[in-house]
Amino acid sequence: MTQTAQQYLSALGADLELPEKLKQELDTLGFTIIENVVDADWLEEMRRTIDMLVDREGENLAIEHHQEEGVTRVANLINKGTVWEKVWAHPLALAACKHIFAGGFKISSLNAREAHPDCGHQPLHADWKKPRPDFPKVHLVNSIWAIDDLTRENGAPRIIPSTHLRKELPEDVLDNVDGEHPDQVYLECPAGSVMIFNAHTWHSGTINYSGARRRVLHGLYIDRDDVPQQDQKKWLSEYTASRLTPAQKWLLDVD
Template sequence: MRELSASEIDQHSGNLDKNGFTIVKNAIPPVLLSELREALAEVQSTHDIGYSETSFEGTRTVRIYNLLAYHRAFEKIPVSPVVLPIVARILDSELQLSSLSAICPGPGQEAQPLHGDNQMIPLPRPHIPIAVNSMWALTDFTEENGATRFVPGSHLFDHNPDYDGQYETECAEMSAGSILIWNSALWHGGGENQTDKRRDGIACYYCAGWVRQQENQQLGIPFDRIKQFPRRLQELCGFSVYRGVYGHIDNRDPIQMLGREQKGKMVWQASDSAKERKK
């Protein structure tokens, strides 16, 4: 995948700050797009995954959680050089992968209630960004097939939307291969699929390094599979330490459990080093 220029990162992060969302057009190379479509179809068929059981998830929607446990093609998503630099600008470089899941509303799926992805976290709004979500369009997203709807600027509101409340929204229409990125506090929801075809997308959700992940990556992904991941993806899955302290095991970076070397010092060691330098 191509890398974003500094000006592109500035532009997209500025959109996120102001409006709460941005769209990176033609972000997924055709070869990767085909690979992800094939992997998704294979996983659904192999594991006989059907529609969800709750109205919020969508009783006409196929959802596949914990994608990293199913197929190696999905490993390329969280470390994307098109998305990760934008999200890291909003959060920080020590962010984590909160969840990676497929969301595919089928024909007849009703619109999802507007919500904020982080509204279950008891923080007064508005607050600093604590999570950023992204939706990878594997098919075209149109108003007719249920493209994501949102209320621009609502990440700055001082309250969450009422469940099933009626609000004026905009539609995130985009072609297959584009990626929608939004602040998790933004009011949004999947639209109604009024067509006879399924709308396929993959949600890659990131959180700040000090926030608990939606999916327990350390237990949900087979250890042997995680050991094959590139280091950056291992760190995103939680085999890392935030600010040299949060997430440590016996004062060590958990990345060592995967046979990797610890990069920097733990916070207490760094404090001693700083003290020595002042002498």
């Protein structure tokens, strides 16, 4: 990691010392769940803002990314409210990224996702689809922020532990990426929790059988040299740029 990167990450609070158990889980399982990251007031503000954006933007909800049948997605949250800055620049998430990447990284995207009743299923996948001649180099780290309680009944994500240690993609080795996997774990947790995972780990959304609300945020980080999911320079508004610190601009790669 360059001296400049270290300076900016220090300014963002990413020098936070992670518990050994958390680092071990990230290294061996590929994921960890941290509860009580978001307090009640912050949660309520995010819920209100998501619902306001859905009401306001209509068909343009995910013009910067893509929409998904049976699911509401809100893309480009970086430019859609100050409340999200505490998410994408959260010291705990950045410290975990620093540990996993072991090098420079940047924001790839920040989106919201809510599976509707009886919808939300995804095939098992890894978020990085390209060949990995540089395996085990990490290209992506994802974070899922639980805005509502996540349960198996309302579509909590599933993940296959330790598959970040495999070079193959699930579609290359599994007969059925839509079916149950013997090692799958459901990421059940209360609202206010954050799941951080090496995004080479196989995972997927699941069906919201109960119909209870299950709003989440996906904060995706990417290796400094790779192409982000959303071009932050393209979408960055003057209003957002005007309030960012130099370290935040570095993290977005818009400096």
